[in-house]
Amino acid sequence: MSEEVEGVGLRVGVVGTGYGGTELVRLLTSHPHVDELHLYSESQAGKGLGEVYAAWRDADLPLLPLEALEETELDVLFLATPHGASRELVTRWIGRPQVIVDLSGDFRFRDGAVYERFYRMPAAPRSLLEEAVYGLAEFAPPELSRARLVANPGCFPTAALLALLPLAKAGLLRPGSAIVDAKTGVSGAGRSPSLATHFSEVNENVRPYNVFVHRHGAEIEVYLGAGPVSFVPHLVPMTRGILVTAYGELVEPMTTEDLFELYRHTYAGRPFVRLLRPGTYPETKAVQGSNFVDIGLIATADGRKAVVMAAIDNLVKGAAGQAVQNMNLRFGLPETAGLVGRPLYP
Amino acid sequence: MSEEVEGVGLRVGVVGTGYGGTELVRLLTSHPHVDELHLYSESQAGKGLGEVYAAWRDADLPLLPLEALEETELDVLFLATPHGASRELVTRWIGRPQVIVDLSGDFRFRDGAVYERFYRMPAAPRSLLEEAVYGLAEFAPPELSRARLVANPGCFPTAALLALLPLAKAGLLRPGSAIVDAKTGVSGAGRSPSLATHFSEVNENVRPYNVFVHRHGAEIEVYLGAGPVSFVPHLVPMTRGILVTAYGELVEPMTTEDLFELYRHTYAGRPFVRLLRPGTYPETKAVQGSNFVDIGLIATADGRKAVVMAAIDNLVKGAAGQAVQNMNLRFGLPETAGLVGRPLYP
Amino acid sequence: MSEEVEGVGLRVGVVGTGYGGTELVRLLTSHPHVDELHLYSESQAGKGLGEVYAAWRDADLPLLPLEALEETELDVLFLATPHGASRELVTRWIGRPQVIVDLSGDFRFRDGAVYERFYRMPAAPRSLLEEAVYGLAEFAPPELSRARLVANPGCFPTAALLALLPLAKAGLLRPGSAIVDAKTGVSGAGRSPSLATHFSEVNENVRPYNVFVHRHGAEIEVYLGAGPVSFVPHLVPMTRGILVTAYGELVEPMTTEDLFELYRHTYAGRPFVRLLRPGTYPETKAVQGSNFVDIGLIATADGRKAVVMAAIDNLVKGAAGQAVQNMNLRFGLPETAGLVGRPLYP
Amino acid sequence: MSEEVEGVGLRVGVVGTGYGGTELVRLLTSHPHVDELHLYSESQAGKGLGEVYAAWRDADLPLLPLEALEETELDVLFLATPHGASRELVTRWIGRPQVIVDLSGDFRFRDGAVYERFYRMPAAPRSLLEEAVYGLAEFAPPELSRARLVANPGCFPTAALLALLPLAKAGLLRPGSAIVDAKTGVSGAGRSPSLATHFSEVNENVRPYNVFVHRHGAEIEVYLGAGPVSFVPHLVPMTRGILVTAYGELVEPMTTEDLFELYRHTYAGRPFVRLLRPGTYPETKAVQGSNFVDIGLIATADGRKAVVMAAIDNLVKGAAGQAVQNMNLRFGLPETAGLVGRPLYP
Structure with a gap:
């Protein structure tokens, strides 16, 4: 009774090992259209995810250094990184993967001044702010389907x-x-x-x-x-x-x-x-x-x-789940692909 | 460094062994102006409070049947009873203790029709509804000091x-x-x-x-x-x-x-x-x-x-504590008598 | 990256809407070898599972009366029913589905006297107690693969x-x-x-x-x-x-x-x-x-x-998950089929 | 119904604003034989306790620097300080207050070598270790009543x-x-x-x-x-x-x-x-x-x-409460003085 669609196999990267990043890994490892999954971490590079989270102790998921982004072709790169860090990563890597989905607040404000007032940090370059598509999935604009940069909502x-x-x-x-x-x-x-x-x-x-x-x-x-x-x-x-x-x-x-x-x-x-x-x-x-x-x-x-x-x-609809939903919409996959897991109750 | 005032010694009764009633007992057993404390319960009469709550297992606090109210002179009677039950108890006992402080909703509405709409139960007699003083202590009217019936707020x-x-x-x-x-x-x-x-x-x-x-x-x-x-x-x-x-x-x-x-x-x-x-x-x-x-x-x-x-x-300011505060105000005691215990933190 | 195997499609029934039964439904609805899933309940028959659990409010999962077991061919029947109830259901339905996996304590003791001492209830017939295979999956005997009745451990x-x-x-x-x-x-x-x-x-x-x-x-x-x-x-x-x-x-x-x-x-x-x-x-x-x-x-x-x-x-390895694992072992499926979901952390 | 005894009025100091120290303050502020209470803190000196704990926001309890210990005569000094810090404070102040009750592990081991193995820190001087009385109140030795140093158990x-x-x-x-x-x-x-x-x-x-x-x-x-x-x-x-x-x-x-x-x-x-x-x-x-x-x-x-x-x-019998109990025993007060507060339930 699981869902499966033919033909699309994405190469996916995730940066960050906080709760959001790890939740992405949970969802992506059972996503029917993800063929490759690569994890990156600045602070934990060299370890395996199982050393950072006991829940993953059986998994063979190495955490690569950020420089390793250079070496792999990716279709999607998820950034589960703090604001500021995301700005730098996007500035550097935009255009290399087909799309970057950023879970931080760095690209959510088209107006950099608003960003700077609330985040007390320099805003990203204006052109990137204007290019970013705000990925509130249920109200996403048509541009999402060809976006190079998606700002995942808070x-x-x-x-x-x-x-x-x-x-x-x-x-x-x-x-x-x-x-x-x-x-x-x-x-x-x-x-x-x-x-x-x-x-x-x-x-x-x-x-x-x-x-x-x-x-x-x-x-x-x-x-x-x-x-x-x-x-x-x-x-x-x-x-x-x-x-x-x-x-x-x-x-x-x-x-x-x-x-x-x-x-x-x-x-x-x-x-x-x-x-x-x-x-x-x-x-x-x-x-x-x-x-x-x-x-x-x-x-x-x-x-x-x-x-x-x-x-x-x-952590799901409010972060990693919606990010995957945005990936699905971006690539024309079924909106629910990889997101069919039922609520855990109680 | 505890607070103590000379001369007043109250005889107090409490009906009910729910969380509100037991919280009353907690406060009243260390109240400097409470000389006697009698507990009553319809459903648990014959037991000791320690049989109902493990927290009281060392205490010698018998639960008397309601009829025992007949036998003891009380200055204050607290009713920590469900609505409906309070109405009956007040109707029967009003005037016997100097004051009844009721923690239920039975006497909070001067207009019985409002009560009946929300509680789906017959309201108390109009004269009692009109006599009751709403005991929101910080805004209590002067009548509180001679009230026979206090409706403790929700x-x-x-x-x-x-x-x-x-x-x-x-x-x-x-x-x-x-x-x-x-x-x-x-x-x-x-x-x-x-x-x-x-x-x-x-x-x-x-x-x-x-x-x-x-x-x-x-x-x-x-x-x-x-x-x-x-x-x-x-x-x-x-x-x-x-x-x-x-x-x-x-x-x-x-x-x-x-x-x-x-x-x-x-x-x-x-x-x-x-x-x-x-x-x-x-x-x-x-x-x-x-x-x-x-x-x-x-x-x-x-x-x-x-x-x-x-x-x-x-359970304190929202129930038993405010009830004790009302008792203090009713009898001209220091407002904080018996209520000086510090918050438990963390 | 999801797991899928060709060819086997099971018709599965679940009796019971407690936490164990609902957890079975969570696991079985994403099991790659479950073709049909039918739910039964004595107390909730006529409702949908979404009326019993808000977590399932979107689902179209009717709860059938027990008599409906008569009408459907099942390969597996899971009993997430109280002890006593399981005994009766097994006694009646044994042999109809290829295997019954019972999550209660009714068939865990080969010696009915031990059962009766601890459950204070008549034990199941001796022949059934002797036939039942205790399904501690990691130590299950070869007979599990042809069992008609599996007693899922506590x-x-x-x-x-x-x-x-x-x-x-x-x-x-x-x-x-x-x-x-x-x-x-x-x-x-x-x-x-x-x-x-x-x-x-x-x-x-x-x-x-x-x-x-x-x-x-x-x-x-x-x-x-x-x-x-x-x-x-x-x-x-x-x-x-x-x-x-x-x-x-x-x-x-x-x-x-x-x-x-x-x-x-x-x-x-x-x-x-x-x-x-x-x-x-x-x-x-x-x-x-x-x-x-x-x-x-x-x-x-x-x-x-x-x-x-x-x-x-x-509720998983201690109940529903192990029951599914037993089903997998019983039918020669990959042991992990339908059980690859990662821990939810944090 | 509160307990009160005539005549003894202690001057008490507490060092430390962790949970243990604050719990001491909670107990000592309602202790009938505490006349003066002075609080000391290395890291928070200059603030009031209410700035460190919202639960104390109404209180007028200044946190004095450790040097202020020089200026006040104390009968009892409680140390709710980390191990290592306690060792230094005891070494410096022993004999000045009639008794020091230390809540850390620094004086619990008569054998300094055991201490050093488990605490990975130099032990206190041998003479102090031998002088300290282990204050497991129910089994305390007669020496407790004249102790200069009490090691409060873990x-x-x-x-x-x-x-x-x-x-x-x-x-x-x-x-x-x-x-x-x-x-x-x-x-x-x-x-x-x-x-x-x-x-x-x-x-x-x-x-x-x-x-x-x-x-x-x-x-x-x-x-x-x-x-x-x-x-x-x-x-x-x-x-x-x-x-x-x-x-x-x-x-x-x-x-x-x-x-x-x-x-x-x-x-x-x-x-x-x-x-x-x-x-x-x-x-x-x-x-x-x-x-x-x-x-x-x-x-x-x-x-x-x-x-x-x-x-x-x-935090009570396992720390601050037992420390107060030890103070009571040390000064011949009723063992329960200041400790009559009922459990908070639920």
Whole structure:
């Protein structure tokens, strides 16, 4: 019952051994159209992936130094590298693989000034920023299919935009009214230890952080296109998952049923969007390990406000899964290739 | 360095052995003005508390049947009983102890019709509903000091009202604009097992529930007095703690500093309110096991919206602690008597 | 890079919608040799699996009544049913599908009297008990390949036996000396809510339970064949995973290196056993969602005792995964077919 | 109902702002015989404790530099400092306060060579090692009452020794037979972030670590006095709590009832030891935040082995609480002074 298509065999590289990079490896090693997979790491080169992650202890996956990129022909290069590092790698390697899919924030802003304000680092060259295609897969432009550079969206923006874009694109979201209250698991902070991700500090704790100043708030604003967004992320004591609860004022009164129909129409045929019937709501555990986004919605009794909730696995649909989805779309493969694994539940 | 005051010695009863009732026992057994403590339980009568909770296995605390209420003179009777049960107990025992503090929802609504809509159960007699004093301690009316019946607020309303009432009372919150996005630990659901509180379902999961239809939403609306409130509670994988993130539109533009001054003034001298300096935000772990409410706030850049965050321990400030605080206020004791225990951290 | 083999297409049925049954569905829906998959449930018949588990909300997987077993030709029938129920189903359906793989304890004891002592329920007919093949896959007898009935091992016995059998089979484990100290996630208790699995009771808690009287202790003893075993299971606050720490006295002194060589030899070529080099130890997260068993070991300085640690995912190698592995072995398929999914980490 | 005794008022200092030091502050601020409390920190001097821990944000507790120790007369000085640092502080300040209670490992070994082997650091001067009194409170020698230096036991040794010493002291534990399988929460690792305590790595994970080479194994061996001990600690995903499951061979056959009587006699009158009736077992949550140790036990059917389980809060009975208990014993105060707070449950 597995999916298989004839003929396409991609040569793929992944740079980075953080959670995002390793999640890419998990997905790509069972992808039916990946023929070669090469891993690269600056800090861990020379080791095998199994020395970095016990989960991979049986695997024969050497981590090559970055210079080895010189030697191999690649169709796709995924960069699961920190911002700054991605900028340098893209600047150097753009055009060599058919496409680079970058998971950092370096190419998400067409306007380098916005980037520099939020990332406090020099932006990438303007020509690259303009060339990059923002890979929110369900709303990706036709250019994705021939892109040399894909900016994979942030985890919060993926959930927030999938929750609100149907309203915004229909002109139904009052500008400036959007509130995005997000709850995230800790893996979104990566694998580098810090007090903020120290078990004893995070466990049995919920806390807001970077209120109004999180980089992803700017990214949401730019791509939602409906004025300022009040973005408040919260850290919750779990490893994976993001739940976004988005609130917005409607330009004209709508019922919950109206909302449902709008979303149903918008996401018709999109294999990873699971739209929930009115009265049911998404939860992160139901998408754990999968590329699904579960969306639930409700309007206030007077029809003037909408609440839209979206749940994703931050490392899959919010990072590596969507990156693979973008690769599939880029090469004309079935959108779900390599992404058919079911959620792990419980 | 412990606190002690001369002269008052109260005879106290507690009905109920759920998490709220047991938390009352924890607080009352170290309360300097409690001379006698009697526990009552319908379902567990005849046992000792140590047979119901391993944490109390050393304690000599018999659980008496409800009829035993007949035999003892009490100054205070706490009801940590389900709604419905509280209504019956109050109806029967009102006036016998000097004051009954009820932790259920039975006496929180002056308007029985609202109660009946949300609790789907007959309301208490109108005279009792009108007599009951709503014990949100920081905003309690003078009548509290001679009340025969105190309705202890719900856990979510405690956090939400402490977050928003300063704005609402000052006429600065635009009616109908309030959004309360709440995140709660699982102990708020009590000790009765259910699929919704089953470990394997809750762990590694965040989910909204009872969106717009939670009873506490109605309670918040009634006591906030600023029109409809959009209340969305979420269950997060921790045992104790509520974090409320409240959003509201301001009637006139305010800066974060303006907000801070308003709250500082409102809560001046209130021992359990810890107002955080702009740029810092509350977290549930910092109040764990204590009666504190930590409040942080911020205004949007244009000064038109405020976000106020409040963190409490749902079983303490959200239930048993506030009940003890109400007892203290009722009898003219120091407000902090029996409530000086520090948060348990980490 | 996915695995595919030509020619075999199995018709498979699964009875039961608990965690074990649903995990079977997760594995079987991506199994390359499963052509048909039919689900059966007594309590949930008429619904779809997506109504029982939000994780499956997109799936078209109807739950058929048990009587529907009459109508379909099946090659394999998995019973993820409670003990007692399995006995009845096997008694009725044995011989109709080519093989029944039962995940309950009903057919694990050849001696019905042992079963009855520990399960307090009548044992299955003796002929069936004698016919059943105990499916500890790495040690399965040749008869497995033609079995009509496979008794899939319990989760604790799987981990404990894989940890200790190499020693016991080599005659190196002193009879009566084995101690199995096991730590399990909560999903092993199934999906039925109880106080023992209530989030607020389990979270931030470690506790031993059923000390010396757990059914799996008897199962370990029978199949280890090295005298009485002191089995102490502990519940830890996580969903998936079992870690067994097994202690035993050695008949003759051995070094850690000796142990390592013995285990390396015993498990040579077994695809799911990952033997760790001396000085490294298994952890449950490294096998999460996978069929791996990770084994680490050490001898005491005097060579007289061994400690062997084994980590599995209780729902995969400890239940559904091993059941699929048994199906693969039964039909001569590659042992890893349908089980190549990587651990979900973190 | 709080406890109070007349007349003694101690001047107390605490060095260190890790979890242990802060837990000391929590206990000492409500201790009825502490008149003055001064906090010292090398790294955080100049701040207030509320800047280091949000839980203390309301408190007026300045952190003084170590030199300030010069200026104040203290009766007791607690050192919640890393090993090495404690050695230096004791060497410098011994004799100035009436007693120093050191929570590090620096003075737990009378034999400096053992210390140096396990701590890989020079041992303290021999005279100090010989002067130090090992403060396992329930077994403390008479010298404790006039000690100038108390070595507070490690968290694992506290639980393991309380579990096994009654047997060992009675000569009933076969030398060399003891196995200590311990499960600990993460707070035992302190507040310094590391990959091993990173939330995403620890959550949903159980893993053994430092098998046979943990420093606390040596400490257990020395004070148990029954030959080599096989000590295997495990990290479990919770913040507080240690559960020790200790196995040992009995010199002569005993029943569970015999064991119970032995322990009952040994611990008669000890206020923090809660001995559980046969058939019930300890759990960490039942002691959370308290100084209790809960002990359960069972003998094998043949009476040749015993299993004794002990649960403590590692930061209380395993560190700060026992340190306060030692202070109480040192000054002839009631053993429970300042330690009457009930467990926080759930």
